[in-house]
Amino acid sequence: MKVRITEYLDINLQTKKWCCNRCGYEIFDAGENYKKGCLIYERDPREVHNTVLPESEFNFAPDPDWCRLIEIYCPGCGTMVEVEYLPPGHPLTEDIVIDLEQLLKKYEKYEEYKKHEKRGGRMV
Numbered sequence: 001m002k003v004r005i006t007e008y009l010d011i012n013l014q015t016k017k018w019c020c021n022r023c024g025y026e027i028f029d030a031g032e033n034y035k036k037g038c039l040i041y042e043r044d045p046r047e048v049h050n051t052v053l054p055e056s057e058f059n060f061a062p063d064p065d066w067c068r069l070i071e072i073y074c075p076g077c078g079t080m081v082e083v084e085y086l087p088p089g090h091p092l093t094e095d096i097v098i099d100l101e102q103l104l105k106k107y108e109k110y111e112e113y114k115k116h117e118k119r120g121g122r123m124v
């Protein structure tokens with residue numbers, strides 16, 4: 001059984017892995033930062049924030065000496081799963097920390113409930 005965590009990320013409760021919910025690729029251990037298993041693309045913010053007018057140098061891009069754009073992609077299908085603005089050289093952030101043990105317990109109870117429901121019984 002897979003549990004949706006974000007728009008693009010699931011956790012497979014059997015394998016205990018982060019998975020892409022677009023292609024099913026198993027990205028990394030669910031107890032770790034999913035970004036460790038993703039493709040990372042560091043970009044100059046000026047590549048994304050274009051100039052305001054065609055012949056102008058003015059734009060709204062952060063200073064590239066102080067800020068980098070970090071794009072995080074699924075290695076299986078190339079879907080962008082996250083974007084961060086970080087200072088150059090900053091380690092990747094860990095934005096989601098899952099209590100895997102609690103998540104497993106929660107869904108064990110859910111599975112038990114579903115079994116009882118199919119038999120017409122109720123759980124208290």
Ligand SMILES: [Zn+2]
Nearest residue numbers: 020023074077
């Ligand atoms: Zn994918």
